[in-house]
Amino acid sequence: MEDMRISPAVPRGSPAKEQQAAGVGILLQIMMLVLSFVLGHVLRRHRFYYLPEASASLLIGLIVGALANISNTETSIRAWFNFHEEFFFLFLLPPIIFQSGFSLQPKPFFSNFGAIVTFAIFGTFVASVVTGILVYLAGVTYLIYKLPFVECLMFGALISATDPVTVLSIFQELGTDVNLYALVFGESVLNDAMAISLYRTMSLVRSNMSSGQNFFMVVVRFLETFVGSMSAGVGVGFTSALLFKYAGLDIDNLQNLECCLFVLFPYFSYMLAEGLGLSGIVSILFTGIVMKHYSFSNLSDKSQKFVSAFFHLISSLAETFVFIYMGFDIAMEQHSWSHIGFIFFSILFIGIARAANVFSCAYLVNLVRPAHRKIPMKHQKALWYSGLRGAMAFALALQSVHDLPEGHGQTIFTATTAIVVLTVLLIGGSTGTMLEALQVVGDDHDTLGEVSHALSGEELSFDTNNGYRAPTYEGESSSGNRFKMKLKELSKSTASFTAFDKNYLTPFFTSQNGDEDEHDELFGDSRGGGYG
Numbered sequence: 122m123e124d125m126r127i128s129p130a131v132p133r134g135s136p137a138k139e140q141q142a143a144g145v146g147i148l149l150q151i152m153m154l155v156l157s158f159v160l161g162h163v164l165r166r167h168r169f170y171y172l173p174e175a176s177a178s179l180l181i182g183l184i185v186g187a188l189a190n191i192s193n194t195e196t197s198i199r200a201w202f203n204f205h206e207e208f209f210f211l212f213l214l215p216p217i218i219f220q221s222g223f224s225l226q227p228k229p230f231f232s233n234f235g236a237i238v239t240f241a242i243f244g245t246f247v248a249s250v251v252t253g254i255l256v257y258l259a260g261v262t263y264l265i266y267k268l269p270f271v272e273c274l275m276f277g278a279l280i281s282a283t284d285p286v287t288v289l290s291i292f293q294e295l296g297t298d299v300n301l302y303a304l305v306f307g308e309s310v311l312n313d314a315m316a317i318s319l320y321r322t323m324s325l326v327r328s329n330m331s332s333g334q335n336f337f338m339v340v341v342r343f344l345e346t347f348v349g350s351m352s353a354g355v356g357v358g359f360t361s362a363l364l365f366k367y368a369g370l371d372i373d374n375l376q377n378l379e380c381c382l383f384v385l386f387p388y389f390s391y392m393l394a395e396g397l398g399l400s401g402i403v404s405i406l407f408t409g410i411v412m413k414h415y416s417f418s419n420l421s422d423k424s425q426k427f428v429s430a431f432f433h434l435i436s437s438l439a440e441t442f443v444f445i446y447m448g449f450d451i452a453m454e455q456h457s458w459s460h461i462g463f464i465f466f467s468i469l470f471i472g473i474a475r476a477a478n479v480f481s482c483a484y485l486v487n488l489v490r491p492a493h494r495k496i497p498m499k500h501q502k503a504l505w506y507s508g509l510r511g512a513m514a515f516a517l518a519l520q521s522v523h524d525l526p527e528g529h530g531q532t533i534f535t536a537t538t539a540i541v542v543l544t545v546l547l548i549g550g551s552t553g554t555m556l557e558a559l560q561v562v563g564d565d566h567d568t569l570g571e572v573s574h575a576l577s578g579e580e581l582s583f584d585t586n587n588g589y590r591a592p593t594y595e596g597e598s599s600s601g602n603r604f605k606m607k608l609k610e611l612s613k614s615t616a617s618f619t620a621f622d623k624n625y626l627t628p629f630f631t632s633q634n635g636d637e638d639e640h641d642e643l644f645g646d647s648r649g650g651g652y653g
Contacts, residue, residue: 153181153445154438161441165294170553175286175511176546178441182448183542190453209516213439213446215405217512219387220436221310222409229303231619236304236486236496240504241311243485244478245281249319251474253277256467265463266532272525275323276533279518280471280540281478282316284511285309286440288503291553297561301500305507313513314403318347320517321400324524350394350403357390357404358411362630365419379424384431386412415630443512444545451538460532467536468543475508503561506552509544510537 160181161174172180230237253274260267268276285305292302322343361383370379387405394404417425479501487495518537522530 149185150442150445153185153449154441157181157441157445168294170291170294171550173290173549173552174441175290175444176549178444179448179542179545182445182450183452184448186449186452189449206516206519209443209446209512210401213443214402214512214516215388215391216432216435216439217443218313218402219405219409220432221306221313222406223413223432225307225310225410225413226303229299230307233300233303233307236482237307237311239482239486240304240308240478242315244308244482245312245315246319247481248281248471248474248478249274249277249316251277251477252280252467252470255470255473259466259470265466266460268529268532269327271323271327272529272533275320275327275521275525276467276536277474278316278319278323279521279533280467280510280514280537281312281319281474282510282513282517283309283312283508284513285507285509286511288507288509288549288552288556291556295553295556297556298500301503301561304496304500304504308504310406314347314350314400314406316513317400317402317517318343318350321346327524346400347403349397350399350401351407353394353397353399354390354404354407355411357386357393358408358416359630361386361408361412362415362419365416366630366632370421376421376424376427379420380427380431383412383416383420383424383428386416415627418631440512447512447515447541451542460535463532464536464539468540471508471510471540475505479505479508499559499561503556503559506548506555506559509549510541511545515541 157174157178160177164172164174164177253270253276256265256268256276257270257273259265260273289302289306289309292305322339325342326339364382365379370376370382387408390408391401391405395401417428420428483496483501483504490496514537518534521533524530525533
């Protein structure tokens, strides 16, 4: 990827002068990182949820960037803070995305797998299309700056990438329903993969519009990007599992080699997909999921502790640095503020699109649920409110400056910047109050860290897609429609995959010791909870 922004010219000076400037720039970045971690700790300790950790990091970057912008700081120092897409996509984003997949808790994730896939795949597609159509119609009616339809769809795709890090941190602090946490977290993980695949597909369609591609070819290109990237990630994950199972690295004097190889595989997956013209984000995400489930158990105990701590450490550093970096660049960048109407209506449109996403998907999921297991309305509202925009939307918008004609990309970038700042600072700061008003935090029933007694009833049988298999009511077959039956068949096929994984994949890719209770505990084969 090329640099998307025009950096100020760096005056030619002596090498010693440039080295000193680089040192000062790196020192300032380290100071901001330290300040962000200390401030975040103080805020958490005093339970001050009006300024979440991500918001504090973004605010620090904004303040320091504004000061640097109005000061006489040397250009060579300021250039060190420029938000370069290469640095973001190659060094900051991969550990964050890998940790997202690697830290997925199998039991709540797979017990809500059907709902998560519905929200992340179908829901993100709905949100992208709705946003794109509304922006296009507003442009046609001269309410806002007019963009071509394909570019509107590109904007809809990039702005549909959610980053609910603030909401998830509050969930962890206050406690919430474990299924709601799994839905928000699972959707955000797969949502990034879907959004970047949609964006790249629309970008390819735009660049090849002269060839007259039809809708079928658009779908094929999307499947090439998403399915190809997913296959690459899963393949690398399975390869690593076999290596750690048969290479005999789990002995004391080879633990360093074991850990080094484990750390290198995610980057191998990312670079492999990028080299093949696919999406490294999608690839490394599924590599994380597969490596946690299969490869991780083949490591020695000491290596397991190390790699868990290592990936958590670098993802925390990268995530904090992204928000600082983003805030600094927002303050330093030249924005096209002449199209205020585009920004205002974009904020309105993404709220409408998010509602169309959440409530339509919740309706589909609830079609196959019995009354006592439907996703409640307060959880649907919490999902709608959790749709904050963050680093992924910002990075894709910065890429659009390069991908789109002059003026169009800058308008999209400015609107995305305003949306990110608004959602992270304002909406993120009010999230705690909003979630408490909805009564979805601090619940005593099925909260994070505990297993509710109500979820362990013997009369409810487990279904991997929906958490529990809906009880059969008399007359249901005569009154049910075909669509509902199709959804139930899909849930049964997902349950079959869990059985296939337990009986074939897990024994083949992991060093089983005959203890199948661990697998049951991870996947909740008999009594796990979930509503969708």
